[in-house]
Each structure stands twice: as structure tokens, then as C-alpha cells.
């Protein structure tokens with residue numbers, strides 16, 4: 206498939222601060238691409254470079270094969286991280302206004318319903334809740350039915366049901382051929398929605414791949430988590446004496462490198478030693494584990510230099 210959006214060795218500095226450091230990335234037509242990474246990693250700066258609102262210090266960006274400055278803005282939908290529409294217009298008036306900027310927009314009523322605001326359509330923007338305001342802003346990015354949609358933290362402040370609505374909308378748009386690049390701190394959202402995920406840290410793209418590829422490479426093993434009343438160190442060493450790879454966690458003990466069929470053997474050891482536990486949970490790796498491995502070094506993840514020496518950033522396909 207064609208690369209609809211690409212960044213080639215893009216860097217951006219603000220004085221001495223390097224916000225982006227040689228980022229290369231391409232997003233294919235119809236793909237949903239999620240950018241994840243810690244606060245200050247450079248996600249918004251990359252979105253702004255891709256949408257042409259920030260001029261890279263070095264490197265090249267192309268959108269629809271052209272420089273962002275030359276493209277037809279009507280083909281883009283952009284939800285910035287912070288966006289302040291006029292306060293004293295209602296949700297309906299705002300979406301009608303934004304629709305009026307385009308030749309062939311979606312019906313504002315339909316967009317209002319899509320973002321779950323039909324009942325609040327006549328409320329001034331300033332009187333909407335934070336999540337409702339975010340929904341209006343999202344609606345404004347959808348109203349021109351864009352070919353390429355940038356969503357910078359679209360679900361921040363939106364409740365779980367609303368997040369599901371947004372996810373369903375993104376899935377519908379992607380199924381209809383819209384290309385979506387989103388940033389998020391919600392790892393479950395990224396894992397569920399994205400065809401590929403890119404992790405930015407300190408301005409560098411540390412890894413790119415499908416969620417499955419990233420999980421296989423950086424997610425670690427499945428594990429059995431045991432919530433304990435007893436002393437975790439004692440339980441971990443007893444399990445270790447029985448040949449299990451057990452480590453302590455904040456809730457008890459985790460047993461690594463076993464198959465689900467071996468859970469009974471662990472329980473046998475606990476029972477034989479008279480150790481009580483409050484819960485046993487089988488845990489498959491998630492994108493949050495990937496994130497902690499790659500970007501959680503301040504919280505105990507591995508150093509990114511180690512990751513680079515293991516062949517990052519791309520774990521599968523092209524970057």
C-alpha cells in the first residue's frame with residue numbers, strides 16, 4: 206500500500222531542547238497508527254510537524270506525497286491536544302459553523318450524534334463538562350469527512366463509554382479508508398485500535414510495530430500473579446526452592462516462564478507450605494508492559510540503550 210504520510214529523519218529543536226531527534230516513519234493509506242510515549246517525548250511535536258504547523262529543524266515530511274504546506278487542508282482533520290473554540294456558542298452551533306467552512310461536509314447533526322452530544326447540543330461550549338468539550342472538538346475534526354485524521358490525545362477526559370464511542374468511530378472511519386494517526390496515553394486504546402504503534406521517547410522513535418510484534422519483542426512472558434497476605438519474600442523463595450522463577454510484586458509474587466497447565470503445581474507448593482493467597486491471576490503481556498520495558502526506565506524498566514543494541518526501532522515491516 207502507498208505511504209500516505211511520511212517523516213524522513215525529522216528533527217525539531219527549540220533552542221537547546223531537542224524535541225524530535227531523527228524520526229523516520231511512514232503511515233500507509235487506511236492505516237490506524239498510534240504514537241505512544243512519556244510526557245514530553247515529542248508526540249505533539251511530531252503531529253505538528255506532520256500537519257505543517259511546526260517547521261522541522263531538519264528532515265522532510267510528506268503528506269499525500271507533498272509538503273504539508275502544499276496540501277489541500279480540506280483533506281485533513283486535526284484534533285489538537287488543546288483547542289479552545291468560542292465559549293458562547295452551543296455544541297450544535299460550533300459544529301454547524303465548522304461544517305460551513307467546507308464545500309461538502311458531513312451533516313452536523315450526524316456528527317453531534319456520533320460524538321454522543323445530541324442531548325447537549327444546545328448547551329454553550331463553556332457550560333459543557335470537560336469530556337463533553339473534548340467531544341465537540343473531536344466532532345470539529347470529523348465534520349469535513351477527512352482522508353487523513355490526526356487525533357492528539359482524543360480521549361483525554363472522556364468517560365469509558367465515550368472512549369468506546371470514539372474507538373468505534375475511528376474503526377468505522379478506518380474501515381472506510383480514512384488514515385488515522387493518533388497519540389494516546391491509554392495503552393489499551395492503542396492496543397485495541399492501532400494497526401501499528403510507534404513509541405517515542407526523548408524525541409526518538411524507539412520501536413515501531415504491530416501490537417503483536419511489540420508484545421512478542423518487548424512484552425515479556427506470560428506470568429502467574431499471586432496476591433498474598435503472607436510475606437512475599439518468603440513465598441518467592443519457597444517457590445524458587447521448588448524450581449519456579451518467582452519474583453516479588455507490589456501485590457505479592459509473580460511466577461514467570463510457566464504454562465497455564467502448570468498453575469496447579471504452584472498451588473500445590475503454596476498449599477503444602479500452608480501459605481494463603483487471596484487471588485491467582487494469569488496475565489498475558491500487554492502494551493503497558495511494552496511501554497514499561499521501553500520507556501519506564503525511570504520507574505524500573507530497562508535502559509533504552511539496551512533496547513537499541515537489540516535492534517530497535519522496527520520490529521516488523523517497514524518503519
Ligand SMILES: Nc1ncnc2c1ncn2[C@@H]1O[C@H](COP(=O)(O)OP(=O)(O)OP(=O)(O)O)[C@@H](O)[C@H]1O
Nearest residue numbers: 219222224242243244245246247248249250251286
Ligand atoms: N513551542 C515550544 N517551545 C519550546 N519547547 C517546546 C515547545 N513545544 C514543545 N516543546 C518541548 O518539546 C518537548 C516535547 O513536547 P511535546 O509536547 O511534543 O511532548 P508530548 O510527547 O506530546 O508530551 P505529552 O504526552 O505531555 O503531551 C517537551 O520538552 C516540550 O517542553
